[in-house]
Amino acid sequence: MLVHRSRSSGWSLTDVVPWRSVAHRFSYVLFIGLSLFFLILSHAQPDIVTDIRERAIDTLAPVLDAASRPMAAIDNVGNFIRDTVYLRADNARLRAENAHMAEWQNAVVALEKENRELRGLLNFKPEPGFSYISARVIADTGGAYSRGLIVTAGKVDGVRPGMAAMTGNGLIGRVVEVGDWSSRILLITDLNSRIPVAVADTGDRAILAGDNSPEPKLLFMPHDSVAQDGARVVTSGHGGVFPPNLPVGILREGPHNSYLITPSADLGRVTYVRLVDFNLRGDAFNPVEAKIRAGHRNKKK
Amino acid sequence: MDAVWQRLDLWLRLAMPFFVSLVMALLSAVAWPLPYLGPVMPPLAFIALFYWAAHRPDLFPVSAAFAIGLLHDIINGLPMGASALLFTGAHQIVLRQRRFFAGHSFSLLWGGFTLAALAMTVAQWTLVCFLRWQIVPLAPVLTQMVLAAIFFPLPCWILYQLQRNVLGNI
Numbered sequence: 001m002l003v004h005r006s007r008s009s010g011w012s013l014t015d016v017v018p019w020r021s022v023a024h025r026f027s028y029v030l031f032i033g034l035s036l037f038f039l040i041l042s043h044a045q046p047d048i049v050t051d052i053r054e055r056a057i058d059t060l061a062p063v064l065d066a067a068s069r070p071m072a073a074i075d076n077v078g079n080f081i082r083d084t085v086y087l088r089a090d091n092a093r094l095r096a097e098n099a100h101m102a103e104w105q106n107a108v109v110a111l112e113k114e115n116r117e118l119r120g121l122l123n124f125k126p127e128p129g130f131s132y133i134s135a136r137v138i139a140d141t142g143g144a145y146s147r148g149l150i151v152t153a154g155k156v157d158g159v160r161p162g163m164a165a166m167t168g169n170g171l172i173g174r175v176v177e178v179g180d181w182s183s184r185i186l187l188i189t190d191l192n193s194r195i196p197v198a199v200a201d202t203g204d205r206a207i208l209a210g211d212n213s214p215e216p217k218l219l220f221m222p223h224d225s226v227a228q229d230g231a232r233v234v235t236s237g238h239g240g241v242f243p244p245n246l247p248v249g250i251l252r253e254g255p256h257n258s259y260l261i262t263p264s265a266d267l268g269r270v271t272y273v274r275l276v277d278f279n280l281r282g283d284a285f286n287p288v289e290a291k292i293r294a295g296h297r298n299k300k301k
Numbered sequence: 302m303d304a305v306w307q308r309l310d311l312w313l314r315l316a317m318p319f320f321v322s323l324v325m326a327l328l329s330a331v332a333w334p335l336p337y338l339g340p341v342m343p344p345l346a347f348i349a350l351f352y353w354a355a356h357r358p359d360l361f362p363v364s365a366a367f368a369i370g371l372l373h374d375i376i377n378g379l380p381m382g383a384s385a386l387l388f389t390g391a392h393q394i395v396l397r398q399r400r401f402f403a404g405h406s407f408s409l410l411w412g413g414f415t416l417a418a419l420a421m422t423v424a425q426w427t428l429v430c431f432l433r434w435q436i437v438p439l440a441p442v443l444t445q446m447v448l449a450a451i452f453f454p455l456p457c458w459i460l461y462q463l464q465r466n467v468l469g470n471i
């Protein structure tokens with residue numbers, strides 16, 4: 001029973017009137033019913049719910065964008081201070097790295113030439129080119145239940161579900177929902193993220209499975225694998241989700257013969273992402289659905 | 302003309318609790334400059350819901366709790382309707398128990414919030430696990446709850462100041 005009065009004399013919003021109490025109880029039933037309706041709808045008609053979600057996030061994107069700008073400015077100041085403090089140390093490290101890279105560059109140029117010649121000999125079909133869409137991160141969503149980001153690029157910019165999201169260092173996730181001006185990225189650390197990967201040195205294939213922790217684990221790793229701590233893990237290209245050889249992370253042996261991956265990209269501080277269109281067929285995003293669609297097409301023929 | 306402005310002013314003041322809760326729901330998702338905050342960011346929307354349901358339920362009806370819950374689900378990619386359901390339920394519970402922790406000492410309010418947050422966390426975790434049919438790791442969820450309980454006085458103080466300055470004697 002709602003028995004409270006607002007403190008002003010003229011504005012008593014909830015008087016103790018029987019019909020109010022009835023309306024009050026009815027409103028609880030109504031809103032609990034509505035919540036259950038949405039829950040059932042998201043199971044029965046996930047497409048409708050995804051559509052509602054995409055539209056809502058599109059509407060909220062300008063607000064989130066505006067709110068994230070002061071945050072980005074604070075972050076920039078922090079970075080400026082940090083960069084200034086570590087200027088000398090960074091400079092020395094970069095010089096050393098640069099010398100190392102110059103050696104690598106020579107090797108790469110030679111290998112590239114050799115590779116081109118060998119491909120020419122084999123009539124190798126070249127892989128389709130990549131195109132990039134850069135986007136700013138405006139929200140870090142999911143809280144404790146999932147790992148995701150909302151970025152400022154959508155259908156208008158050419159974003160499609162299934163695109164890979166990368167930073168300069170490596171793969172961070174894939175696009176799962178696309179609105180007109182914004183999209184949601186599911187990070188590789190999310191509980192529902194499954195990505196076919198391979199250990200670069202040994203070629204062992206496995207599935208990278210997120211578990212909401214900062215270090216996703218490798219499933220179905222071969223028992224006789226000789227992969228060691230520190231090995232590079234890259235996408236394997238299986239399943240048609242991503243092209244092969246995108247850097248994902250570094251292998252680390254976990255407890256009970258498990259393998260963990262330390263992501264190459266620092267997922268805790270992503271401010272810009274590159275959404276990469278590998279010109280793989282859109283169908284390849286969901287192999288099962290693609291098969292069903294292909295089946296329909298064949299029937300029509 | 303003055304009367305129109307006065308009414309507009311009053312209306313805006315009365316709508317403040319809802320809009321502040323809306324902003325808090327958005328703020329908990331905004332990309333903050335603190336690294337690694339995202340996964341353990343306290344659910345500000347729930348703090349707002351608890352505060353207003355305890356202090357001004359006349360200005361924060363169950364429809365507001367439902368709307369904030371739905372927004373929380375949309376932004377955070379949770380099953381749509383999950384937080385809406387829990388926030389609606391939490392609104393009812395806080396409303397029934399408000400005489401115990403509102404209007405007494407702050408520590409009682411704090412204690413009340415800690416209990417409510419714990420109950421909410423357990424209920425939300427169970428519901429999300431059931432809806433997704435998978436065991437969601439509990440550790441980050443509990444960390445988030447503990448952080449929310451520890452930092453509760455800060456948003457609470459801001460909300461108290463807003464209530465005092467904007468609503469005053471309304």
